[in-house]
Amino acid sequence: MKLRFQPLINLATIMLFALATTTAASAQDQFSIEDGLENGQLKATIENNVNTFITALTDAADRQQKKVKLNEAQFTPQAIQDVKMMWRNSPMSCPPIRIRSRCLNTAQGYQVRGIPIDILNADEQEARQELTIDFTRDGLISNVSIAIEMHRYDKIMTENKSALDYAQRQKVVEFIENFRTAYNRKDLPYIASVYSDNALIITGRVIKEVPSALDGKLTTLTNKVVYTQQNKTEYIDKLRTIFKRNNYVNVRFEDIDVVESMRFDNVYGVTLKQYWHTAPTAKSKGYSDVGYLFLIIDFRNSDDPLIQVRTWQPYLDENGNIVTTPDQVYHLGMFRIPGNGSK
Numbered sequence: 001m002k003l004r005f006q007p008l009i010n011l012a013t014i015m016l017f018a019l020a021t022t023t024a025a026s027a028q029d030q031f032s033i034e035d036g037l038e039n040g041q042l043k044a045t046i047e048n049n050v051n052t053f054i055t056a057l058t059d060a061a062d063r064q065q066k067k068v069k070l071n072e073a074q075f076t077p078q079a080i081q082d083v084k085m086m087w088r089n090s091p092m093s094c095p096p097i098r099i100r101s102r103c104l105n106t107a108q109g110y111q112v113r114g115i116p117i118d119i120l121n122a123d124e125q126e127a128r129q130e131l132t133i134d135f136t137r138d139g140l141i142s143n144v145s146i147a148i149e150m151h152r153y154d155k156i157m158t159e160n161k162s163a164l165d166y167a168q169r170q171k172v173v174e175f176i177e178n179f180r181t182a183y184n185r186k187d188l189p190y191i192a193s194v195y196s197d198n199a200l201i202i203t204g205r206v207i208k209e210v211p212s213a214l215d216g217k218l219t220t221l222t223n224k225v226v227y228t229q230q231n232k233t234e235y236i237d238k239l240r241t242i243f244k245r246n247n248y249v250n251v252r253f254e255d256i257d258v259v260e261s262m263r264f265d266n267v268y269g270v271t272l273k274q275y276w277h278t279a280p281t282a283k284s285k286g287y288s289d290v291g292y293l294f295l296i297i298d299f300r301n302s303d304d305p306l307i308q309v310r311t312w313q314p315y316l317d318e319n320g321n322i323v324t325t326p327d328q329v330y331h332l333g334m335f336r337i338p339g340n341g342s343k
Contacts, residue, residue, distance in 0.1 A: 030054060030094070033112065036103035045139035046103065046110065049074040053133075053141060054094040054115065061093035061120060076142045083144050085185035090121035090248055095128075106170060109142065110135040114150050121248040121279060129252075132177055145181040148173065152256050159258070168299065172258055172268055175297060175305055183251040186243040192236050195307050196298070200335065201230040202311040204291070206323050223323050225314060235310075246278040246286075253293070259332055264339075266299040269332030273315065290315045294330040296337065309335050 031050045037043045052071055060068040068087045070080050086092065094117055101112040115131040122129075130150070134143035147153070156173055160166040175194075182190040195201075204225045230238075243249065253272040261267035274293040280286035296309035311330040317323050 030096070031099040031101070031112075031115070033103045034100045036105075037110065042139050043103070046112070046135055049135075049139060049141055050112065050115070050133060053144075057091075057117070058093045060087075061091045064091075074141055076136065076140055079141050079143055082181075082185065082187070085187055086144070086181070089185050090119050090250075093118045093120060104170075106134065106174070107167065108134065109137045110139075113147055113153065115147075117146075119250070122250050123277070126250055126252070126277065132174075134174075143178070145174075145177040146184055146252075147177055148180075148253060148256060152254070156256060156258055165260075168260075168266060168268075169258065171299060171302070171305070172270065172297065175299075176253065176256070176270065176272070180251050180253055183249055186249055188236065188240055188243060191239065192232070194305065195232050195235070195310070196338075197232055198338070199232050199235075199307055200309045201232065201235045202309075202330070203228050203230065204311075204313040204324070206314050206317045223317050223321060225323055242278070245281070245284045247281050248279040250277045251275070261332060261337060264300065264337055266302070267337055268297050268299065270295045270297055271329060271331070274312070292324055292326075292329045296332065296335060298337070308337060 029047075029051065031054065032047055033043050037046070049071075052074060056068055056070055068084065068091075070083060072080060075083075094115070097116065099115060101114055104111040104113070111132060111134045113130070113132050115133060117129055117131050118127050119129055120127070130147040132143075132145050132147040133141055134145075136142050153173060157166065157169055160169055178190075179194060181187075182194075204227050206223050207226055252275045254275070255271075255273040257271045259269045259271075261269070272293045272295075273290065275288075275290050277288045278284065278286050292311075292313045292315060294309070294311045294313075295307050297305055298308050299305045309330075313324045313329060315322065315324055
């Protein structure tokens with residue numbers, strides 16, 4: 001009896017071991033580069049670094065850990081700091097799907113896009129987003145940002161007129177993604193660093209106009225957008241209060257349009273539809289809005305791009321009525337741009 005039963009145990013053990021090995025291998029091989037990189041050793045390094053990273057995120061999320069443990073040999077110090085700040089705003093988990101990505105060349109190294117991620121503190125409809133991961137020339141992860149959608153990225157990049165313009169547009173997209181992610185990780189020092197000291201900041205809000213009497217009758221209340229101008233210090237101080245009151249901040253962009261200045265090379269007007277959401281906490285009721293964000297981004301000092309102008313105009317009022325249409329949005333021709341690109 002024992003002699004007949006022993007082979008069955010061995011067979012079952014072998015099958016379970018094979019299944020476990022296959023599952024582990026598939027988890028480690030979740031991400032791969034399908035094209036764009038010929039160097040086999042570098043390709044293997046980048047694939048390994050990404051797979052280790054997304055496994056660390058998922059494991060930490062599954063175990064509900066307050067911190068994510070990253071392999072310091074696979075990241076630059078700044079990238080580790082940024083990821084940990086993102087984690088404090090919300091844990092992230094990578095869904096168990098195969099990821100195939102093209103490797104892009106950038107001025108600093110390499111980049112892969114479209115890494116699906118679930119932002120666990122986000123509302124269900126906002127949870128699934130994508131990451132952009134940048135690498136040094138040696139394959140270290142140097143930056144992680146929340147990506148704009150691939151079709152929006154493709155639209156921006158296919159509007160190029162030359163190789164130089166393509167490279168500049170790539171920098172604009174990188175700036176937009178890092179700018180957005182800085183709000184999501186509540187990175188006030190970074191946000192302050194990208195605004196010019198003399199930045200013009202304009203914010204709109206909706207008010208109800210007081211009804212007037214016509215022929216002895218009161219007209220109905222109507223919406224009106226009024227604008228407030230702030231300097232950089234005032235804006236950063238207000239943002240600091242918002243970040244302190246809210247555990248989770250989610251900012252995302254849609255309908256992105258990029259226009260280069262006719263007067264200055266490397267100066268761009270960027271129009272975006274911005275969705276802002278904070279979750280309710282003991283200190284805050286939570287808040288959501290949608291509006292048109294317009295930025296003038298100055299890349300004349302390529303190592304230190306700056307926002308010279310920021311405007312925000314509400315898209316809807318509290319009742320869902322449109323109060324700002326696309327033709328009413330601020331644009332590049334409305335502002336005087338400093339001639340020297342100064343901070």
